[in-house]
Amino acid sequence: MSEILLEARHLTREFPAGKGRMVHAVTDVSLQIREGETLALVGESGCGKSTLGRMLIRLLEPTEGEILFRGTEITGLSAREFRPFRRQMQMIFQDPYASLDPRMSVRSIIAEPLKTWNLCRDREAVTERVLELMEATGVSGEMLHRYPHQFSGGQRQRIGIARAIAAEPSLIVCDEPVSALDVSVQNQILNLLKKLQKTRNLTYLFISHDLSVVRHISDRTAVMFLGKICETGDTETVYTRPRHPYTRFLLNAVPRPDPRRRETGGELLAGELPSPVNPPPGCRFHTRCPFATEECRRTDPPLRETDGRLVACHHPV
Amino acid sequence: MEQNTLEISHLTVSFPTDRGGFRPVNDVSLTVRKGQIVGLVGESGCGKSMTARAVMGLIRSPGKVTGGQILLEGKDLLALNGKEMRSLRGNELAMVFQDPMTSLNPVVPVGKQVEEAILLHRRVSREEARKRTLEAFRNVGISEAEKRSRSYPHELSGGLRQRVMIAMAMVCCPRLLIADEPTTALDVIMEAQILQLMRQMRDRGTSILFISHNLGVIAQLCDYTCVMYAGRIAEQGDTRELFERPVHPYTRGLLGAVSSLDRKGEELETIRGSVPAPGSLPAGCPFGPRCGLCDETCRGACPEPREISPGHIVRCFHAGEVPV
Ligand SMILES: Nc1ncnc2c1ncn2[C@@H]1O[C@H](COP(=O)(O)OP(=O)(O)OP(=O)(O)O)[C@@H](O)[C@H]1O
Ligand SMILES: Nc1ncnc2c1ncn2[C@@H]1O[C@H](COP(=O)(O)OP(=O)(O)OP(=O)(O)O)[C@@H](O)[C@H]1O
Ligand code: SF4
Ligand SMILES: [Mg+2]
Ligand SMILES: [Mg+2]
Numbered sequence: 001m002s003e004i005l006l007e008a009r010h011l012t013r014e015f016p017a018g019k020g021r022m023v024h025a026v027t028d029v030s031l032q033i034r035e036g037e038t039l040a041l042v043g044e045s046g047c048g049k050s051t052l053g054r055m056l057i058r059l060l061e062p063t064e065g066e067i068l069f070r071g072t073e074i075t076g077l078s079a080r081e082f083r084p085f086r087r088q089m090q091m092i093f094q095d096p097y098a099s100l101d102p103r104m105s106v107r108s109i110i111a112e113p114l115k116t117w118n119l120c121r122d123r124e125a126v127t128e129r130v131l132e133l134m135e136a137t138g139v140s141g142e143m144l145h146r147y148p149h150q151f152s153g154g155q156r157q158r159i160g161i162a163r164a165i166a167a168e169p170s171l172i173v174c175d176e177p178v179s180a181l182d183v184s185v186q187n188q189i190l191n192l193l194k195k196l197q198k199t200r201n202l203t204y205l206f207i208s209h210d211l212s213v214v215r216h217i218s219d220r221t222a223v224m225f226l227g228k229i230c231e232t233g234d235t236e237t238v239y240t241r242p243r244h245p246y247t248r249f250l251l252n253a254v255p256r257p258d259p260r261r262r263e264t265g266g267e268l269l270a271g272e273l274p275s276p277v278n279p280p281p282g283c284r285f286h287t288r289c290p291f292a293t294e295e296c297r298r299t300d301p302p303l304r305e306t307d308g309r310l311v312a313c314h315h316p317v
Numbered sequence: 318m319e320q321n322t323l324e325i326s327h328l329t330v331s332f333p334t335d336r337g338g339f340r341p342v343n344d345v346s347l348t349v350r351k352g353q354i355v356g357l358v359g360e361s362g363c364g365k366s367m368t369a370r371a372v373m374g375l376i377r378s379p380g381k382v383t384g385g386q387i388l389l390e391g392k393d394l395l396a397l398n399g400k401e402m403r404s405l406r407g408n409e410l411a412m413v414f415q416d417p418m419t420s421l422n423p424v425v426p427v428g429k430q431v432e433e434a435i436l437l438h439r440r441v442s443r444e445e446a447r448k449r450t451l452e453a454f455r456n457v458g459i460s461e462a463e464k465r466s467r468s469y470p471h472e473l474s475g476g477l478r479q480r481v482m483i484a485m486a487m488v489c490c491p492r493l494l495i496a497d498e499p500t501t502a503l504d505v506i507m508e509a510q511i512l513q514l515m516r517q518m519r520d521r522g523t524s525i526l527f528i529s530h531n532l533g534v535i536a537q538l539c540d541y542t543c544v545m546y547a548g549r550i551a552e553q554g555d556t557r558e559l560f561e562r563p564v565h566p567y568t569r570g571l572l573g574a575v576s577s578l579d580r581k582g583e584e585l586e587t588i589r590g591s592v593p594a595p596g597s598l599p600a601g602c603p604f605g606p607r608c609g610l611c612d613e614t615c616r617g618a619c620p621e622p623r624e625i626s627p628g629h630i631v632r633c634f635h636a637g638e639v640p641v
Contacts, residue, residue, distance in 0.1 A: 045475055045504040138591040155361060180501070182360040182530040183574045187585035194584075209504040212533075212578045216585065236581075253505040255512070255533035257575045259557045262537055268513060269506050272460060273474070 003070075005035040005171060005203050006056060011065035013051050017277045024276050025051040027227040028065075033171070036197065038204040040218035040235065042211060042250065046273055048227040049207045053173040056205060057089035058082065069171075087117050090169035092161055092177040099160050100148040106159055107144050110134065113167040133162040136192055138185050157181055161189060165196065175207045190217055211254045215239050223247050226284040227276060233309020243306055243316040246285050283314065291315045320390060322493050322524035323349040323372065328385035330364075330371050332595075339596035341367040343548035345385070346622070349493065349541075354515065354525040356539030356556065358532060358571075362592050364548040365528045366415060369495045372526070373412050374402040390492055408438045411486035412495040415528075416502075417478040421470040427481045428454070428466025431488060438489050453484040457514055476507035483514065487523075494518065497528045512538050532575050536560055541628070544568045547593060547603035550622070552636075554629035564625065564637040566608045602634070609640035 008031050015023040026048040033039045033056075041049045054060040056067060058074060066075045074085055090113075093099040100109060110130045113119075120126045131141050137158040148156055157180045164172065174193070178186040190213065196202050208214050214221060215235055222232040223244065231244035242248045249269040274280050274287050283301055286292040295314050303310040330342035341364045349355045357365050370376050372387055374394060387394040389410060397405065406412075414420040422430055428450050435446040454462035457480045470478055479499055486494055496515065500508040515538060519525055529535055535542055536556060543553040544567065552565035563569045570588035577586035590607040593599060599606050601616040608615070612635075620632045 043504075044506050140591060140594055142594055142597070183532065183571060184360065184588040185591070187574050187577065187587045191585050191587065211505065216578045216581060250505065253509040255505075255508070255531065255537040257533045257536045257560070257572065259536040259560050268509050270510075272477075 002035045002037070004032050004068075005070060006033045007031075007068045008052075008056060009066050009068075011052065011055055011062045011067070013048075013055055013060065014063045021277050024227050024279055026055070026062075027279075029227075029229055030065075031222060031229065031232070033203055033205060035203055036201050037220065038197065038206050038218045040206045040208060040214040040221045041224060042207075042209060042214055042221060043224035044250075044273055045209070046276065047224045048276075049224055050175055052224070053091070053175055053205055053207050057091060057171065057173050058085075059091065087167055088170045090164050090167055090172050092164040092172060092174045100156055102148050105145050105147055106130075106134070106139070109148075109159060110162045110166055113163060117167050119167065129166070130162075133166055134159075136165075137162040138188050158185065158189070165192075168200065170201070171203045171205070173205045173207070176209070177206075178213060179208065179210060186213070193217070211239075211251060223250065226274060226279055228284060228312065229303060229310075230285065230312045231309065232303070237307075237309050241307065243309070243311045244285075244313045245289050245291055245315075245317055248317060283312075285313075291317070320351060321348050321388075322351050322353075322390060323347075323526065324386075324388040325368075325372065326386045326388075328368065328371060328387060329383050330367055330376055330380055331383040332380045334596050336596060339598070340383075341380075341548050341595060342371060345545075345548075345550055347543050347550060347553060349524045349526055351524055352519060352522055353540045354519050354527050354538055356535040356542040357526060357528045357545060358530060358535050358542060359545035359551075360530065360592050362595065363545045365530075365545055366497055368545075369412060369497050369526065369528060372493075372495060373406060373410065374399075375406075404438070407434055407486075407491075408489050409492045410495075411489070411491035411493070413479070413482045413486050413497060413499045415497045417475070417482045418470065420482065421478065423470055426467050426469055427473065427478075428468075431466075431481070431485045434485050435488050449488055450484075453488045454481075456487070457481075457484045458510060459484070474507075475502050476504075476510070479503060479507075479511060480514075483511070487518065491523065493524050493526065495526045495528070498530070499527075500534060501529070501531070508534070532560075532571060544571070547598060549603065549619075549632060550630075551604065551633070552629075552631045554626075558626070558629055562629075564629075565604075565631050565633045566610055566635070566640075567604050570607075602632075604633075610635040610638055 011026055011029045013026040015025055017023045029052060043049055055062050066073055069085055107130050110133055111126050114126055114129060120129055134141055139158050161177055178189055206218055218235045221235045221238045222229050225246050231238060231247045242251055269288060280287050282298045283296040286296040301312045301314045303312045306316050326346045328342055328345045329340055331338050331340050345368055359365055371382050382395060431450040432446040435449055451462045459465050459480050500511050515525060527539055539556050542556045542559050543550050546567050552568045563572055573586040588607050601618055602620055605611040605615045614634050620634045622630050622632050624630050
């Protein structure tokens with residue numbers, strides 16, 4: 001088994017929510033990411049995926065807990081001490097609109113990391129590399145001197161991805177990198193990410209709510225609900241035999257591209273996510289769970305080895 | 318015969334440019350029957366939103382509808398003036414836009430925004446408007462409607478904002494709802510809930526033009542599907558027929574790409590190349606440079622739509638053929 005690249009221990013992150021209250025965005029999460037693997041992080045909007053992802057590469061400081069990168073604790077490092085680690089960790093952002101500077105041309109956007117880390121010897125080499133990255137992400141080279149507003153949503157996301165892979169990091173937190181893309185481009189990007197992973201031993205934390213994409217791309221999956229991991233294990237295990245009730249709902253909600261097998265809505269998870277300001281006591285899922293008992297309302301189930309993966313549930317299905 | 322809710326024929330939208338202009342919507346014909354959900358699917362930039370905006374009369378200058386006809390229950394929308402069109406919007410014709418944040422006013426509580434929309438189109442008291450707003454909120458599954466109506470857009474989750482937009486679109490019982498990627502920004506759980514809501518609205522008689530780039534969503538929801546490419550409809554047909562017997566190389570490419578996700582460890586199927594830049598379409602069939610069947614005929618002329626079986630229409634010289 002390969003080395004552990006990054007390890008998180010008991011990470012918690014809270015945000016002030018006014019009136020002295022707190023948003024419990026991530027609560028006591030521990031996980032390991034092995035060198036060269038893809039760990040997927042899935043779960044509903046607002047469950048804390050981005051917060052966790054950003055903490056892991058120190059774009060956000062944890063309220064509690066520690067992070068080790070190749071065995072070195074990085075949580076306490078000063079900006080200068082952290083700099084050599086910085087280039088090792090990149091991020092592909094969720095929102096292509098917010099992450100691209102509207103005043104910069106495509107060339108300057110993608111060239112920025114190349115310059116920051118001195119990756120090309122001259123202007124010409126920069127342009128050449130930028131064009132390469134554009135081609136790899138499916139942006140026509142004719143667009144080199146255009147600006148973000150001249151692109152449709154999908155094309156903008158490709159530019160963001162080109163920028164993120166430019167610095168050749170060892171760990172990339174991919175935060176919904178393909179959610180905004182149409183399927184053919186999505187597949188091109190996924191193929192590209194996989195190819196890069198093989199040739200350069202890249203490690204990915206892949207955040208997504210598209211479970212068919214996750215199944216294809218990831219080695220292991222962690223399912224989050226309201227700031228906690230509720231089930232984690234080998235992707236195939238989790239997909240073929242989900243044991244946490246929430247994982248089952250999540251898998252059921254995936255719209256299959258097959259009009260003969262239509263969802264009738266019977267297996268839908270109803271209602272809304274409980275507020276992370278005031279998470280339910282006991283199991284955080286109990287307010288939506290059809291199997292909830294008194295025990296679930298009272299005590300929070302820890303992650304336990306169950307049937308070859310970890311499940312946090314009093315009554316695994 | 319049942320009247321069609323929407324009939325678009327040969328719709329063309331043009332933008333002038335230094336190089337003679339381009340047509341983000343080019344000779345598009347499609348029909349939404351009463352009580353039907355029709356899907357409009359295609360890659361980013363293929364002209365889905367622009368088609369929707371044309372129907373809504375919301376093409377921004379310098380863009381212009383330069384050809385074709387749009388009939389809403391037989392009424393010729395292109396013949397209406399600005400004032401008539403404004404009174405139609407939010408009334409018989411409503412749209413849920415791709416990005417709810419840009420179409421909601423950030424400094425007005427969402428309930429109030431829906432009330433204003435009602436007051437604009439209906440002669441009712443503010444109290445009645447408020448009552449209808451809360452009812453609409455409950456209809457789209459917003460819990461604690463009373464409390465939520467006092468929230469500002471940024472205080473709501475993406476799913477709730479989208480529900481507010483749908484409630485706003487539905488308050489005046491439109492004949493046609495255009496939903497432009499209403500689930501694209503949502504997670505699968507909320508997406509499944511919104512799709513369920515769309516089905517319920519259809520079952521109550523609303524006709525829906527549903528725009529998406531997700532073939533899974535289209536397969537689960539739509540009665541009839543139009544696949545758009547580079548401003549044109551490449552193939553359209555009953556959803557089942559289209560998914561089971563796609564004949565256009567583009568439709569086949571899209572479906573192949575989706576189904577390859579199920580095969581672990583293999584390279585995913587893609588369609589080679591990328592969508593051409595607007596204004597620089599290739600000569601002949603716009604899909605030619607990405608197509609495995611492209612030959613001299615395809616490079617020489619753009620294929621016209623052909624009906625290969627009832628309701629199944631395709632624009633391709635080699636429809637149904639397999640590359641050697
Ligand atoms: N800077 C912040 N200040 C206050 N609350 C925050 C902040 N960032 C995130 N949150 C809250 O923390 C929770 C987790 O948010 P996060 O963005 O991590 O979720 P997510 O799983 O990435 O959701 P999505 O799928 O929508 O991206 C949410 O309730 C969110 O509102
Ligand atoms: N205001 C505008 N001026 C000029 N061209 C535009 C304008 N808005 C859109 N376009 C171009 O028109 C074409 C069609 O755009 P449209 O927004 O309809 O695409 P779409 O199919 O909705 O894509 P997406 O899936 O990204 O929403 C695109 O090539 C786009 O770049
Ligand atoms: S007309 Fe020719 S180029 Fe166009 S899709 Fe059909 S076979 Fe391909
Ligand atoms: Mg996120
Ligand atoms: Mg659009």
